Amino acid sequence: MFQHITVLLKESVDALDVKPDGVYVDCTLGGAGHSSLIAERLGPKGTLIGLDQDNRALEAAKLKLSQTSCNVILHKANFQHVKEVVTSLGYNQVDGVLFDLGVSSPQLDEGERGFSYHEDAPLDMRMDQDQELTAYEIVNQYPEEEISRILFQYGEEKFSRRIAHHIVQKRMIAPIDSTIELAEIIKGAIPAATRRKGPHPARRSFQGIRIAVNNELGVFEDALKQVVPLLRTGGRVAVISFHSLEDRICKHFFQEQAIGCICPKHFPVCVCNHQPSFTILTRKPIVPTDREIEANARARSAKLRVAEKI
Incomplete structure (x- = not known):
């Protein structure tokens, strides 16, 4: 039995602002906790794409998501290949991408x-x-x-x-x-x-x-870069991290993507015409409530950051 207590469940799915007919990618399917709530908010014309490299997680998620009304596509892959997988399925752009980083409870407990x-x-x-x-x-x-x-x-x-x-x-x-x-x-x-x-x-x-x-950090950084062209305008990326290294990568990447003009400060007018790709929706990361931490000690270090494609 693949049992995993999902961290920041409502906060992260709320942050994605799920549209009933949208296309959403759960890059870290795990026990399908986040995916189940995303699927609940999708209509028959909506699509959920779930990625995981753990066979047991995929099997458990397939069972858990079997009764959903939306289109569900589960794919065995490291999220390092997110753009390749999504485009191979016929989707050039998506409405939301979720990363729930770290090790799942079953992996720790087994x-x-x-x-x-x-x-x-x-x-x-x-x-x-x-x-x-x-x-x-x-x-x-x-x-x-x-x-x-x-x-x-x-x-x-x-x-x-x-x-x-x-x-x-x-x-x-x-x-x-x-x-x-x-x-x-x-x-x-x-x-x-x-x-x-x-x-x-x-x-x-x-x-x-x-x-x-x-190679968790290298894979994560590479995947974030792929998300930028993958998201359609107004699409959102939500990242749940569990230690400072992942959070730092996410924070700096979002900041880089939110920068407009990159001309030297002494230039009187902008000549670079550089446009930002993201608007950061969480100036400070969202963290679990005391109640969630009390119920699940592994949630204590979790941080959620969210950005929207401009």
């Missing part, structure tokens, strides 16, 4: 997927089970400097060098095979005083390795 530092499992962390690169290769084969960079850049882990060194020292004795083994190595590399406060000591490192395995 120990064998290797995302969790609480469950003993093989070092996997692949969102797409058909891809070759796993966390095992990164942990056991990457140079110490590269592991340190991944932990620091993607996990924002200040003890990245110490952790990378401990990992390399341990793997020289024997390969590091499991999530619990890796979590213990990370824990041992972090000073005791730091371990006693804050979240689990392996949280940041696991985040960094997971992002590297799935």
Whole structure:
């Protein structure tokens, strides 16, 4: 059973301003929570396109969306290929695009997927089970400097060098095979005083390795660029992020797309004729209510940003 508690459900779908006969793309289908509400607001002439690279998510979404009145198209793909997929289906432009980033609850809760530092499992962390690169290769084969960079850049882990060194020292004795083994190595590399406060000591490192395995930031940035020509005038893009790296990418991208004139400041008149592509609808991100966080602790870091195509 693929069960996932959808975060910022009403806020994100409200932000899309769903038109009954519109075309909407859920780039991160997951448990189809957002897609179900979008589908409810679409009429028989409306279309919902759902993308996911997890076979189980697609199967669960197909069942959940089977009774909807709108046209539903589910496609196995990384959202890095969103424009290619949408145009191949015969749609040159769409009315809305939704990204719900991060790892779904089933992926975290299923120990064998290797995302969790609480469950003993093989070092996997692949969102797409058909891809070759796993966390095992990164942990056991990457140079110490590269592991340190991944932990620091993607996990924002200040003890990245110490952790990378401990990992390399341990793997020289024997390969590091499991999530619990890796979590213990990370824990041992972090000073005791730091371990006693804050979240689990392996949280940041696991985040960094997971992002590297799935190239999450590069894929997201590439997908955002594809959304600009894909949206029709008045169409909206909504992004739910769960950590500062994703949110920063989204914030800066929206700001870049909202810029008009790019002439040097000393020019008396505009000669570039550069026009903005987006209007930012959320100057500050929308965050979950205390009530939602109380019901779902994983919602606590979520941020929603929305922009409209001009």
